[in-house]
Amino acid sequence: MADLKLNKVIKRFGDVQTIHGVDLDIKHGEFVVFVGPSGCGKSTLLRMIAGLETISDGEVIIDGLTVNDVSPSDRGIAMVFQSYALYPHMTVKENMSFGLRLAKKPKEEIEQRVAEAARVLKLEHLLDRLPKQLSGGQRQRVAIGRTIVRNPKVFLFDEPLSNLDAELRVQMRVEISKLHEQLGNTMIYVTHDQVEAMTMADKIVVLRDGRVEQVGAPLELYHNPVNQFVAGFIGSPRMNFLNAKVLQMDGNKVSLELTGGEQFSMTLDRPVSVGDVLLMGIRPEHLEVDTSGDVNISLKVDVVEALGGTTFAYTQYAGEDQVVVVTDGSHIIPRGKTITASFNLEHVHLFDTNTATSLLQQQKAPVVAKILSAA
Numbered sequence: 001m002a003d004l005k006l007n008k009v010i011k012r013f014g015d016v017q018t019i020h021g022v023d024l025d026i027k028h029g030e031f032v033v034f035v036g037p038s039g040c041g042k043s044t045l046l047r048m049i050a051g052l053e054t055i056s057d058g059e060v061i062i063d064g065l066t067v068n069d070v071s072p073s074d075r076g077i078a079m080v081f082q083s084y085a086l087y088p089h090m091t092v093k094e095n096m097s098f099g100l101r102l103a104k105k106p107k108e109e110i111e112q113r114v115a116e117a118a119r120v121l122k123l124e125h126l127l128d129r130l131p132k133q134l135s136g137g138q139r140q141r142v143a144i145g146r147t148i149v150r151n152p153k154v155f156l157f158d159e160p161l162s163n164l165d166a167e168l169r170v171q172m173r174v175e176i177s178k179l180h181e182q183l184g185n186t187m188i189y190v191t192h193d194q195v196e197a198m199t200m201a202d203k204i205v206v207l208r209d210g211r212v213e214q215v216g217a218p219l220e221l222y223h224n225p226v227n228q229f230v231a232g233f234i235g236s237p238r239m240n241f242l243n244a245k246v247l248q249m250d251g252n253k254v255s256l257e258l259t260g261g262e263q264f265s266m267t268l269d270r271p272v273s274v275g276d277v278l279l280m281g282i283r284p285e286h287l288e289v290d291t292s293g294d295v296n297i298s299l300k301v302d303v304v305e306a307l308g309g310t311t312f313a314y315t316q317y318a319g320e321d322q323v324v325v326v327t328d329g330s331h332i333i334p335r336g337k338t339i340t341a342s343f344n345l346e347h348v349h350l351f352d353t354n355t356a357t358s359l360l361q362q363q364k365a366p367v368v369a370k371i372l373s374a375a
């Protein structure tokens with residue numbers, strides 16, 4: 001078992017506070033991803049859990065025990081870094097067994113644990129090689145193997161795939177997910193890449209400037225972002241934002257007008273004032289290049305990227321910021337022309353312009369639309 005709890009965790013480097021009271025509950029066996037832009041505090045938070053950074057205030061609790069003053073090696077945690085940090089003069093096997101040999105574990109047990117880790121990571125045929133005789137992906141697997149042999153309660157990964165090329169990253173992403181399925185351990189994985197977060201996590205923690213913005217399952221964050229930051233960070237290409245002026249307010253029902261004059265009504269979770277300008281969010285994949293939706297808008301097409309399966313169109317709407325449309329690759333979108341696109345109100349997000357928080361009930365959108373049946 002390895003439940004993990006962060007209780008108002010704060011980090012100060014000298015006078016500068018970089019982590020501002022993070023609360024978090026991680027259950028045994030969960031795959032949790034910390035995601036956020038560079039410098040938001042992901043590594044610092046992970047290193048505090050590992051015991052590599054002191055905790056300025058608050059508590060880190062593992063299985064009910066506060067570990068603030070417990071040394072890293074006694075926390076039952078193992079960490080994989082972006083730089084693999086393998087010993088260059090040791091073979092794969094020696095690298096993987098090093099920690100166990102240092103801990104004076106019985107020889108037989110070391111053999112057995114290394115063999116098991118090598119089997120899980122498909123490294124059996126590479127055990128006698130030196131790191132320089134391995135590819136980047138293989139080195140990363142050895143680094144992971146070195147942590148598996150220690151049989152930790154919690155695995156921590158700090159951007160472990162950043163040094164790999166795009167194809168290998170996708171492959172390793174799948175391998176780490178499979179590994180989690182096989183081992184069933186608690187894993188915390190840090191990345192700035194929202195695609196990694198979406199594809200790997202049971203639970204995503206979105207961080208910004210040392211604060212938690214939102215915690216939730218990937219599709220919860222996609223459908224119900226609590227604020228503009230999460231809405232813009234999760235999803236690729238990012239959500240489009242348009243200005244929407246409040247024409248009328250009747251209870252919590254609001255009539256809105258976009259810059260191009262299009263009008264529609266929505267129900268908010270709190271009242272706003274007539275004349276306010278709200279921020280409307282609509283994802284590129286929720287704009288259809290036809291008039292099938294509830295609201296039609298005219299878009300001037302600047303650039304078209306036809307990728308085959310999908311086509312991206314970068315467009316301008318009524319002099320506002322760029323609006324991106326993603327359509328099926330079978331559509332031909334003419335560059336330089338004006339097209340009509342439409343969207344359904346169920347896909348619209350609305351944010352308060354001042355606080356950037358969502359104005360919609362958070363249970364609004366369906367999290368799972370349909371479950372495909374297995375053949």
Ligand SMILES: Nc1ncnc2c1ncn2[C@@H]1O[C@H](COP(=O)(O)OP(=O)(O)O)[C@@H](O)[C@H]1O
Nearest residue numbers: 013016018036037038039040041042043044045
């Ligand atoms: N040892 C340190 N001394 C002072 N500031 C630090 C130190 N380590 C990290 N920071 C600062 O803390 C913030 C968070 O850094 P970090 O956790 O590395 O971010 P991330 O991993 O999300 O990119 C940054 O502003 C960084 O400059």
Ligand SMILES: [Mg+2]
Nearest residue numbers: 042043044159
């Ligand atoms: Mg980092």
